[in-house]
Amino acid sequence: MITGWISYHNSNTKYQLSDFNQGKLFFADHDKNHELKTIILGEIFNTNLSASWVFSSGRPFTSLENLYVESGSGYEIFSKGDYNNERVKSSHHLDISLVKSLEMSKVQIELGFSIYNLYNKKNIAHKRYNPFSRELSIKDISMFGITPSIFAKISF
Structure with missing residues (x-):
């Protein structure tokens, strides 16, 4: 028998603080508009046997044009324009798993194998800023690539 489901999530998480971002609304760091x-x-x-596929819209980040490092601030990064004004690219991954059940006398055994991100897509989780370089720089931080795992469960 084969079963399954599809779910979709839509949201906008915004903040507004009077003394930040000129009092304008901005997307929260963890905001994801769409997830399927x-x-x-x-x-x-x-x-x-199972397979899951997940698609997520990208998280917000602040572009370099809107950031600066103030001298004497101890390398603290400041925003001079709109905060979280851009988004990283959308991400998606396919995961699969296989779990074999065995029974021997009074012992139940489950042996499993799974692979996260089967097609090894380099999804960007977020951006990291480096205020210690000669000029402020930004780096893409990726999520896990292909990640296999195995497990055993023994019950008696």
């Missing part, structure tokens, strides 16, 4: 998840589950010969 699809899950497929199946079982064959005491083996559970």
Whole structure:
């Protein structure tokens, strides 16, 4: 038997602070406008198979043009324009897993194997700013690439 589901999430998380960003609304660092998840589950010969695909819109970040490092500030980064005015690229990944169930006498064993980000997409999680370089710089920080794992569960 094969089952599954699809879910979609839409949200906007914004803040407004009177003494930050000239009092204008800005997107929260953790804001994701769209997220779509699809899950497929199946079982064959005491083996559970699953696959999930997740798509997320990119998180906001502040472009370099809107940032500066004030001398004598101890390398503190300041915003001179709109905060979180851009977004990293959308991300997506496909994950799969296989779990085999065995029973021996009074012992139940589950052996599993899974792969996160099967096609090894270099999704950008966020941006990191470096105020210690000669000029302020920004670097993409990626999420995990392809990540296999195995597990065993023994119950008695």
